[in-house]
Amino acid sequence: MPPTPRWPYVVFDLDGTLVDTIGLIVDSYQHAFTTVLGAPEDEVVIRSWIGQPLIRAFRERSPERADDLFATYIAWNHANTERLIRRYAGVDGLLADLVVAGVRCAAATSKLRGPAEAALRLTGLDAYLSGPQALVTLEDTAEHKPDPAPLLLAVERMGGTPGEAVYVGDAVVDVQAARAAGMAAVGVTWGAGSRSDVVAAGPDVVADTVDDLRTALLG
Structure with missing residues (x-):
């Protein structure tokens, strides 16, 4: 039996979270x-x-x-x-586990659509998103992180509500955007942001490794 996910909708930041760019x-x-x-x-x-x-x-x-x-x-x-571009070891396995557990996954990034799609394609992670509309990029919203608009659009496109969703990111603006969206926040420490800054932003969970993130999302 797959584990019961903590949140049925997970939105990821891209750079420094899903892919090592x-x-x-x-x-x-x-x-x-x-x-x-x-x-x-x-x-x-x-x-x-x-x-x-x-x-x-x-x-x-x-x-x-x-x-x-x-x-x-x-x-x-x-x-x-x-x-x-580089892969983060274990991220593809985590995404596969989320899909098996019935979690719908999206990405919300400040990147332009072309480079964002290329990053996901080159790392093979595009297959785990819940359809092409589950990628929200710079062109999709007038406002951008720390404004919550990209996160809210990602959740809306997946058919969820902010209270059912979590945003996973490596920067202070990611935590701020999640809070503004009414979503839970997980801060990862393997990206661009310093661990101290991520912790100080006050996410619900801090994940230092992909295994930590798996535990946060799937128990």
Whole structure:
């Protein structure tokens, strides 16, 4: 008998949660900053931006060159995704277990749709989402994390309610978005965010390993 899931609907962040794109993202930012502004950015600052829309970060850093930074980032990221993307060991098995247990799974990300679909396809995780509409990307909502709109849309598309759902992410904005959506929150510590920051955000559960996350979701 499969275990009884704690939540029937699970929405995942993408970068740093389901797929290891942290190195790819950091290198893409650094390429953009070095090419357009002539100098790299502090990696700690870059990591703090992960999980939020790219253009928001570029406007924060250099409003007058944001569009150039964005275009340079996108071109380099696209050219190097297949080379630099990595899998997190055990995530595919966890998703398979969730599906067997009857859990409906979605992803809500601030990534553009093309790169998000590529990341899931290259890691083989697209098969575990509850249909193509279960991927919510930058283009799908006017507001983005920490606003709850992407999470709420993901749950709505799966046919659930916020009270039946949990959001799993690696950043403070993920926990904030879950709280604003009225959803439970699980913070994972293998992504871009520091463990101390994730813990301080106050998720319901902190998962340091994929096994910890399995226990949180499936008991």
